[in-house]
Amino acid sequence: MESTRIHASTSLALMMPRLLFPSRASSLLILNSLFLAVGCGTSAPEVAPRTKTFELDGVVRAVDTEKGVVSIAHEDIPDLMPPMLMDFRLEDLTLLEDVIVDDEVSGLLEVDYDDQSQITRLELVDLVVTRPAPPRPPGADPIATPSPPPTLEPGEAVPDLVMTSQNGEVLRLSELQGHVVVLTFIFTRCPQPEYCPLMDRKFGELAKRIARSPDRADQVRLLSVSFDPEYDTPEVLAEHAQRVGAQPPLWTFAVADHEALREVAAPLGLTYAPMTDQIVHSLSTSVIAPDGTLARLELGNTWTPEELYGQVRQLLDTTGP
Template sequence: MTRRLVPVGLRAVALIFPALALACSGREEEPAPPAPAARAEAPVETKEYPLAGEVRGVDAEEAELRIRHEEIPGFMPAMTMPFQMPEGTDFSEFHLGDYVEGTLRVRSRGGVTEGYDLVGLEVVKPAIKPLVLEMTPEGPKLVEPSNRLRPGDQVPDFTMIQQDVTSRKLSELRGNVVVLTFIYTRCPLPEFCPMMDRKFNELSQSVAANPARAGKVRLVSLSFDPDHDTPEVLSKHAAIRGAKPPLWTYATASHDDLAAIAPALGLTFGPRKNEIVHNLCTAVIGPDGRLARLDVGTKANAWTASDMLRTISEALASGGD
């Protein structure tokens, strides 16, 4: 039986467009867009594309629905991407594994995409949902399992290639508090990867003010663009951003390692021809390798250096116990 959801003009955050909130784009091969004045005078054009895919993540706290959608001929390849849902969305209507169909209405002006809405979304094939028993403040409750780590969980090990070309496993940083964020160097939007660079710069200066503490803290900016972000590229980028190893290091990881660590930390990303669509993620890992804090989505770029410094100090004081 089809479970129909009320169409609510599901306005998605346009990850695939550089003008909107959850996408970052490398544009070296793209033609120059029309002049702003000419574009402003052009009429808005709307095209509709059928969208179909499987629900891969439901995050009511971040108001996101992640869909692994099929190829949309003439518009975008198959990929998994999060859609920001409007206030008031009933997330209990969505379940992992549900197969959904809807219409993607894409708006453009003067040949430049301005945004899109996901409308008429229907669950056409409900998933058979495996449930696990979880203890809650209200007592035992059957809930859908989640792949995302929680504070206290062991963070999976992976290998990173650092800006100095050396290889290092995350586990080799045990004994330190590790603050890990994800970026890629070609990201042009100031409120995304460049903002994380600025935040890590400020945080590194705050940590370095106490040499004893600095010796027990490692900041890692991990690129999810290993094909472009080679150690040479990362080294130059680090110099520009003011990163000084060993306190703050840029690194990257293989596609396989990224695929293993990303779901555990709530990171979603996917390459297109000239861009990488992604969300934001910052994790604090205690000296014992267990997760101390995880900020994903809007929270990942909302923290301040003083706020993060308190988390670091608490993790150091606990020693991971």
Template sequence: MKGMPFAIVLVALLGVVLFFGFRASERRAPVQDNSESGYLVFEVQGRLKSIASDSRSAVIEHETIPNYMPAMTMAFPVRNPADLTGLKEGNAISFQFVVTGNDSWIERVKKLRDDAVAQSPAGDRSSRIGSSGSIPSLDVGDLVPDFRLTNQNGERFHLRDFAGKQVVLTFIFVRCPVPNFCPLMSENFRKLQEMLKASGKMEDVRLLSITIDPTHDTPEVLKAYASRYTQNFSEWIFATGEEKQIDTLLTQFIVYAEPNAGTITHELVTAYISPDGRLAQVWRGNEWKPQDIVNTLRMGEEQIQTTESNAVNHRN
């Protein structure tokens, strides 16, 4: 909507589960299925994008993990930093991805021949983005259309209700099984809410978590989930909607999400929408930190103040 005075940071969980992608990946099933014992181990291949200074995490563009996760670029905790010794950005690698009930990490990282892995293992995401009819996706600079959803109390609301507020928005679903995806996004939101309160900026911000699983995630289910992270539902809203409404949002923000075998494969996406309602910046993955969002909101606020000051000076 033209001239909408709000800012949105979209965190759409780029997230998790059950996607059958590239044929090369389809040959790699879990090495160990110890789900009854509380953990799974997957064999994965990809390309190393970066290594943290302490070697305790690495950003990897990986192929599809069959029955679990779409191909994407994400940050993985590293169990043994020594596994990364001698590796550098761009190396083709294999590793084991271990997922427990409350944690996940990679181990047994090995360098492969360069031709063993595609140069861009995640490929073209656009071919995996579900579309909603003729709804166009948003590009940086586009105005974000208004939308209507239902909150955790069963009340309808519009995006325009937050006019004049900065909005941080994320896509999640309650049954998301990987600790470093939806649960991490919600935990980051919890920390973000605390940081904004401490700085006195929460009044100017609204947090919004939108489910991508509206059939299961009713207002009642969302409220129970939300209570794990916050008790202030005026500052942080959890929302659901009709499947068509959710699909439209996923299409607009280019968030891959696909129901599959009782769960959902999806991606994590973070985006900043400027005070005039335009998509200004997009981040993909789970690498962002609450402080990154705080910094983005601060910059947005400073831009508003500068614009208002220039307008006053011009009139004078």
């Protein structure tokens, strides 16, 4: 069957591992020019983002026409990410009319890098149905995405979670009772700027605000938990923590195994599916009161460090000595 071409202009993918960042080229002429410009008292020119294009091949696993999202389980993308399941939000919702579950597709990803070789944009710019899904039996029910289980309500106890910290020590969430805990879930190989890297940036800003008051910092713990135990060893987490500026005990990275994560994933609204060669997850950030109960649950990436800092201060003011 002739391939059907779909030109997809997408926003950032919603779900996500290890990036093999290209090295930054340097030029003596450019460096000299920048030196002269700064020496003359003028601002150095902004560095334009570097863009690379990668080919994507995979299978459509879900289509959400209401949200304009298509989920693709893609193959390995050399120099970008291993096989994984990712969600792409399409700006043109009419494109979803030509895509169904089990379609085999190929496409192009445009990726922008800043001068630190960090991804600033990842956009699906072209998508082709290379092999349409086989026809479904007559009378078969339409494929529907199951509803997520209910999450904890504020005031309910948060289940305990056993982890291994970046220092290689066993850490239990229950051991942090007496502190206000801000908990989020990440994995270090996540390539999406608006997912795990964004959580790192937000936690970094939150940590800076809290650290301004040593007394307050003693009463707060920020915890970034990885759900990628196959890769995120304590050594990897320690290196990542140093790279993003996390300093224990205020901000600690840890990793939990799949069995332990299942105990907290649903109650905290974390969509988490352990797979051998794919990682699928949502975003979940919780503020836990000193007594171990849930004070606030944020699903997604729209929360701000200012909002959570206000929640932390409120809890400290109401539960302080």
